[in-house]
Amino acid sequence: MNLTFSEDELRFRDDVRKVFDEEFPADLREFRDAGVTISRDDQIRYQKWLHERGWFAINWPVEYGGTGWTPVQKYLFMQELARINAPDIVPFGVSMVGPVIYTFGSDEQKERFLPDILASNVWWCQGYSEPGSGSDLASLKTRADLDGDHYVVNGTKTWTTLAQFADWIFCLVRTSSDVARRQEGISFLLIDMQTPGVTVKPIITIEGEHEVNEVHFEDVRVPAANLVGEEGEGWTYGKVLLQHERTNIAAVHYSKFRIDRLRAQAERPVRGAAPLTEDRNFMRKLAAVEVELRALEFTELRTLAAVASGKAPGPESSILKFVGTEIQQAIDELYVEAAGYYALPFVPEQYAPDFAVDERIGEGNETASAPRYFNFRKASIYGGSNEIQKNIVSKHVLGL
Ligand SMILES: Cc1cc2nc3c(=O)[nH]c(=O)nc-3n(C[C@H](O)[C@H](O)[C@H](O)COP(=O)(O)OP(=O)(O)OC[C@H]3O[C@@H](n4cnc5c(N)ncnc54)[C@H](O)[C@@H]3O)c2cc1C
Incomplete structure (x- = not known):
């Protein structure tokens, strides 16, 4: 090679x-x-x-x-x-719904939605998960019943990232219960967040941020023209999207940047103490993460090559997702360890409205490491939890 x-x-x-x-x-x-x-x-x-x-x-x-x-x-x-x-x-428009629309959408949908996604004129969010339907997504209960030339949508989506900013949401909804397999009878619907009956309720996460929400639909009338592809085929489209999502979540390039920055910081003596490079145990852990990351980088390159030749990313996207997020979380732990006490003082804006941005930066940016650590517990859950990705790998890659 x-x-x-x-x-x-x-x-x-x-x-x-x-x-x-x-x-x-x-x-x-x-x-x-x-x-x-x-x-x-x-x-x-x-x-x-x-x-x-x-x-x-x-x-x-x-x-x-x-x-x-x-x-x-x-x-x-x-x-x-x-x-x-x-x-x-933000991936929901350009990396998720965009590829679904240009692959499975009608010419009208392509004309209507793609230019605004490209120009970031419209903010999208993703309505897949529901209370009780996360890993077991096919059990979703949000219904869309056809009434003339509209679907009437009722149900609740949860963990909807940045829905408070969104103009549109793409949803998996149940259009038929009379099916042999639960994956059938699910459709892919585009919904304007301004439609009467749509309500967004915040969920505040452990580090104090408002990043996720519940989205409720009560008799929301959605034009049937907003159905992507065939009714009942949403599961197939949704799966393609999830593979793209998982590939992106790995964020190998960003983990490389964070490792390099941590290494540079470790070389500097901080507040009179010896530099962390002299702490052999810390450096051993740092090197172990670097080796894993290097190996993952090659898997990412293989996936990129497959996508370039017109294929959707396959089950290797699951490897990228779970290994990539395990590495992100290992790096987060190293940052917190490196920062020591200084990892703690970050206080989110809503709890400390008098803090100036500069005061929160702290020396060497350590003060951002604890909130990032807590926030990124999410990485092994969203986009399909890591346990589920391991199930996919064992079935489709290892053939177990
Ligand atoms: C910060 C954050 C942002 C998110 N953003 C979005 C979003 O924008 N849009 C959206 O639609 N969803 C979003 N999600 C939802 C996410 O996709 C789900 O949380 C995830 O799929 C897990 O589903 P669940 O929370 O229902 O957990 P469950 O499915 O109830 O799982 C609970 C635990 O059981 C394990 N488990 C479940 N089934 C199995 C099995 N078969 N084998 C082994 N272990 C299993 C899981 O790994 C997990 O550890 C987000 C989640 C988070 C945390």
Whole structure:
């Protein structure tokens, strides 16, 4: 296997790096460095900045406004994005519902929804999970009953990330109960959050953030034209989307950035104490995570190559998901360990309204490590829990 980049590829990387270094909005980078949650407006400004350069929909086909990049170019781009510690792209539009619409949607749906996803004019959220239907998603109970040219939707979605910001939600809903298998009779529906009968209720997570919600639907009338593909085939479409979601959750490039930053911090003596590099036990743990991450990077490259040749990411997306999130959580633990007492003082804004942003940054950004640690307990749960991913790997990869 040739592991060197060609001259063209290196030129591409240098061009991207130059733009990031010279033009990327400095305030967005500072927020991220400080571990401060960025606002809806700033998130949209960031995504529009990428879109203006044609760099937003890196996995989309060119005909719908994608980059047409090779797997290597995508890989190099993600490396550069991580190198400047750019915020995450909110995945629900561009990485999730977008590919479902351009793959299974009607021409009208493509025309109506794809340009606004590309330009981040519309914020999407994902309505799959329900109380009692997470891992066992096929047991979902939200109903959509056809009434003339509308579906009438009733039910509750939960853990809906950033629904408080969303203009639209894509949902898996039950359109028929008269089925042989529970996976049948489920449909994929696009719902305007402004429709009467939609209510969003916040769920505050352990570190004090408002990131997830319950979304209630009470006799919500949704035009039948918002059904994607065939009625009753939503499970098939939803599965394609989940594979894309899992591939993204691995965030290998970002874990590399965080490891490099931790290593750099470990080399500095802090407040008169010996640098952490002299703590052999800490350095052993750091090296073990680095080795795992390197191995995962090659799995990611293989998946990228499969996607580039037109295939949907297969069960290897489950490997990426569970190993990638185990690594993220191992890195979070190392950050907390490195920060020691200084991991604690971060207080979320809603509990400490007088705190200035600067006071929360703290020396060496350690103060963001505990909230990140608590927040990222989620990573082994969302996108399908890690236990479920291991079940998929044992069945489809190991053949057990
Ligand atoms: C922060 C966060 C954000 C989320 N965002 C969204 C979102 O935007 N949209 C959305 O639709 N969903 C979202 N989710 C929901 C997420 O997908 C579910 O939480 C997840 O699928 C697990 O489902 P559950 O919570 O019902 O847990 P359960 O399915 O009840 O699982 C509980 C435990 O049992 C284990 N378990 C269950 N079944 C098996 C089995 N067969 N074999 C082995 N172990 C098993 C699980 O691994 C888990 O540890 C989010 C979740 C979190 C935590």
